[in-house]
Amino acid sequence: MTGRERLLRALKGEETDRVPVTLFIQSQGHFAVQLDEKYDPWNFERTQKSIIDYQRSLGLDVHARMLFFNPYHPLYAHFDLLNFQTETETWKVDTEETQNGSSRCFHYTIHTPEGDLEETFSINEERPGIFMYACTNPPIKTEKDLELAMKYEPPYSGEVKAEMKKNVQIIKEYLGEDGIVSAWGNGGMFNNVSALIDQTELYALFLTDPEFYEKLMTFAKKRVYDYTDALLDSGVDAICVAGNVAGGFLGNRMFEEYILPYEKEYIAYCQRKGNPVIYHNCGRAMELIPAYKKMGAMNIEPFSPKPLGNTDLTELSRMMDGEFSVTSGVDQVHVLLEGTVEDVERATAEAMEKGKGFRSFIMQNVDFLEYGTPMENVEAYARTALKMAERN
DSSP states (O other): OOHHHHHHHHHTTOOOSBOOBOOOOOSSSGGGGGGOTTOOTTOHHHHHHHHHHHHHHTTOOEEEEEOOSOTTOSSOGGGOSOOOSOOBTTBEEEEEEEEETTEEEEEEEEEETTEEEEEEEEEEEEETTEEEEEEEEOSOOSHHHHHHHHHHOOOOOHHHHHHHHHHHHHHHHHHGGGEEEEEEOSOSHHHHHTTTSOHHHHHHHHHHOHHHHHHHHHHHHHHHHHHHHHHHHHTOSEEEEEOOSSOGGGOHHHHHHHTHHHHHHHHHHHGGGSOOEEEEEOSOOGGGHHHHHHHOOSEEEEOOOTTTSOOOHHHHHHHOSSSSEEEEEEOIIIIIITSOHHHHHHHHHHHHHHHTTSSSEEEEESSOOOTTOOHHHHHHHHHHHHHTOBOO
16 A cells, blocks of 8 residues: 555545554644754745655655645634734734744734724744744634624635645645645634633633523634635645644533534534544543544544543553544653653554554654654654554
8 A cells, every 4th residue: 555545544444454654743843843954944845845755764654734834924824813814895904013032923903894803823932943823812802802703704815725725736746645635724613712712711601601602613613614615625635623622621521512513513524525534632532532432533633641641542442443543652752752762662562552452543653743852763663663563
């Protein structure tokens, strides 16, 4: 099988000739800085190609995850804010940029015929070329704010969608049959609204004001589905759906009652053309397995081990009967970043052995490789995993 065939079949829970082995490398900053001596944090095409080349050099099944489509604008609408990139007669955007040390803030004031909306997006450059992002002033503070956004927010422009498609096709052509291209959507639903409203309100909103919560989720559906259509039209092989905000600390009962119905409907929408969803919860997940079995996602990741999460792969395999395929593997911080080669070999062998207990399993570092991860550790991971990848 080619890397592309192997990964797509495994994501869909189908039989493969061996366990797929890949790497999760973020497409900006972090480990990618180590792959190119001429690294440019805003040249996403060059960075993606260096990530592909590195995985090829290790003999892996290549997974290229696209985070930014527009190389000329670092603040892509993927980040869930209200649309500040498209203006109409009833949606005008003023931008104020401020710098405070290593942090850069973009303050957006959005003018509508019935009032203004304000939001702030912040970038912190942790070290040269490595950035962390967050919405630091969410736009929805009152029910009136939500009504304005629902009434006036425009969809993404045709130019933006054309740029998305062009950039995906460039990477797919370069990748060929060696692997797959996925992209991060701006859902799931709960994750999307977490950047629109103060999270201290969100986590109780479905109990304190269920009517407002339902309106907020309905608004998220409209905007997330629009972006998802653009992703599917761009030609990506799979869609990465963020589900980490609704973590295991909420408990399965709360998740099933207030979050699962929206996630389930959205995942079905994503997968309606056959593209698998990779549902991502990088925190506590074991409490939510009963709900996840009903959710319908073809693949769920990364089932982080302690202390990053709370997953035991042996216990997880006992709880499942092939409801979804599993992507998991080695702790990227305490093993790959901080461990020795021997630590990596031992953890990789253990994860591979447990992974073979699933009907369908993909091996990777559980979350994106951190800056400073020793190359010899990544090579040890790849070598050990590929050695054990054959089916017994």
